Amino acid sequence: MTLTKNEKEILKSIVVASENDPNKPEFPADNPKFPATPTYKIKIPEFSDIWIKDESYNPTGTHKDRMAWEIVVTYRNFLLAKKRNQIKGKLPSMSIISSGSAAIAIQTQLKKYNLPNLKVLVDINIDSNVLKSIKKIGCKIYKTKLNKKPFNWKEILALTHNPNGFDITSNEAFDPTTKFYDWLSYEIINSSPDYCFIPFGTGNLFENVLNINKKEISTQNHDPRFKGNIEILKKCNFLGATTNNPKSKADKLYSPHLPFVHFDEQWIKLYRHTGFCGSESNVISTKEHFFDKALKLTKSQKINCEPSGIAGLALLLQMKNKIPKNKKILIVNTGKTKY
DSSP, rough: OOHHHHHHHHHOOOOOOOEEEEEEEESTTOOOSSSSOOOOEOOOOSSOEEEEEEEETTTTSSSSHHHHHHHHHHHHHHHHHHTTTSSSSSOOOOEOSSSSSSHHHHHHHHHHTTTOOOEEEEEEOOHHHHHHHHHHTOOOEEEHHHHHHHSOOOHHHHHHHHTTTTTTTOGGGGGGGTTHHHHHHHHHHTTOOOOEEESSSSSHHHHHHHHHHHHHHOOOOOOOTTOOOOOHHHEEEEEEOOOOOOTOHHHHHHHHSOOTTTOOOHHHHHHHHHHHHHOOOOOEEEHHHHHHHHHHHEEEEEEOOOOOHHHHHHHHHHHHGOOOOTSSSSEOOBBBBOO
């Protein structure tokens, strides 16, 4: 056994109840439950059956807490491999490009389990208050112009002085489009909506939901977490809300370069044509004034959100005349970071 005393304590402290048993959920670590966050009905003029999946109830206020937990689980796997003498040396550091939410969520978990501090690559024009919060919690900060070019994982590691570490932003080794949000994806599709509106930033959540939906539609051996209606989910229209406006209020949805997003029109077209989602499924750019309307509606119902997190509602309002008013509609609110 090659673990240090400190590493033994860390390994013991990271408890994964199960990979997919709804009776033994793994998240959130302090109070595991499934579903981890609530889904409840909200009032939107002209519509009769609108629900919100509210990720603002997570520990740091957003769905990124789920990704943060998976990073902790990855460290647990490192320690188990080291215990089996399969790897040697110190635990590696993680690097990420972040505008705030992911960095806060991940570093909160790393700090809790006494794991290496996160190395964060931020834009030189990042909000000063966000930067202070990221620094205060213990992240190591590195600045660059994020709009000048796309960065691959090697460049991200180089810019964060982390040659022996791992890049969370784009590294497929972490399987972000199936692993980071698998429990959340089940919580979403279990509602069996006719329309599902999801914020689309990196695209990881949107892809994860569609991949899980495809998996359950395609199999007779359902995951124990699955409680959805196959016939409805085959026709469910999944709509990703994004923006192509560099000055958008939904700042976490805009990036000039997203080299790690696999979404393209061919991919969603294939899913539509093979019956894994509804014929209207797509990723759509959302006009700015609809974010204001969405924020006004959510504020009146005391829903904790920010423009990026409630982009799905903004897109619904933009598409209002094209959506049947009596259909079951699920809005995914990815939340608002508690800085």
